[in-house]
Amino acid sequence: MKETLVEKADKLAGYTTFILIFLGVIQIIFGEYFSRSIALTANGIDCIGDGFVSAVVWIGLMFFKRPADKRFHYGYYKMENLASGIAAVVMIGLAIYIAYRSINQLMDPNPIETPLIGAILALIAAIIALSLGFYKFRKSKKSKMGSVKLEAFNTIKDGTASGLTVVALILSSQGILIADGIVGLIIAIIIITIGFAAIKESSYILIDACDGECVDISFSIKQIAQDFKEVKSANIVRLRKSGPIFQGELEIEVSDDMTIKEFNKIKENINNKITEIFPEIERVTITAKTKD
Structure with a gap:
């Protein structure tokens, strides 16, 4: 039963990796070269970062399935916690970059070109990410795996960020230029909050702390x-x-x-x-x- 749940989580992490990276690349290209939107570019970077997070979790789950051997007497279970910690560090690094770009946009707001097309792209990304995220969250409850839960929250967060990007682009189309920078900053804060919580949880487990x-x-x-x-x-x-x-x-x-x-x-x-x-x-x- 446990192996079946791990295999399903493994496949989900693999699918999510490619889907999020693809969505991220599309949004970055459009955000940087067509609409000039910081929020859309930030959301694209966030998507690719989340895809990388899914890839790290995917690799961690591949190790997790290995049986105990002469070198690792207790099995490879903690690879899953190590994967969670690495994924969280990547998330925080990306958040700092997004925050930097957002602050610059707030200090010197620039008009957004073709915001409605960008909003449609972000809406598609939001629907896909939220659907994947909530599905994985239900599965993570059964598997009780921290990295799978982190990845599920990360994907839901990505869908939420895409939804906020839609709002920012619509407001920008109405002349409220600071909306782009504000949403970018909100996305960065959300990422940092989730990242630090994940690092704390995985660190406690790696040093065999017993609490809660x-x-x-x-x-x-x-x-x-x-x-x-x-x-x-x-x-x-x-x-x-x-x-x-x-x-x-x-x-x-x-x-x-x-x-x-x-x-x-x-x-x-x-x-x-x-x-x-x-x-x-x-x-x-x-x-x-x-x-x-």
Whole structure:
């Protein structure tokens, strides 16, 4: 099931890469050489940047599907988080350039040529990007993959930016020239906000930080173990998130006279209960200690 979801996410990321880059190139060419619109050019750059983000996620998912080997004992799950971080850095870099161009336009507004044709191009890009983005967002909920969710938000953001570009070009056609620069700046701020949030999330996972959802799951695992009458207490729960899955350790206190066979049985029962409630947990290593 997990492999099927990854394969679907992989294909979606691949399709999105080519679609967004194509839309971006068309908008940049028209924005730079025909309409002279900063917002349309910025949106085109944003589209290509988002296409590159999708490409990075695509490559990350290709590594993600590899099984564990002699070099990577825990598999390639964290490649997905690394891909998220790299994609976010690219997004922020592009946003800074867009902000620079937008500020220049605000300080020295230039008239837009053929704004309505540009608005039609941006509208087509908005419809395609929003359709792809919301579809991928629904899929990301099932896969629980951070990079897929980032890519979905990124594509939705791209569609929203295209919609704002439509508004800017229509306003520019009515003589409100600063609309072009304002929308370009708004697009840059949106990109930076999403980018920093993604860097924070992926960085936490890469250094095995456990907060938010991870803390809640740790508490629940402890409660699950303590519900078994053979377990006197659950002392230590350590969880680490890799991509969409969790791996962890659990230390339980049992009676001095418990046999290895009995312990293996209770360990199996605890693991089965944990994975039944939390299917995203791939493995929990359970160790026993007796009261000193």
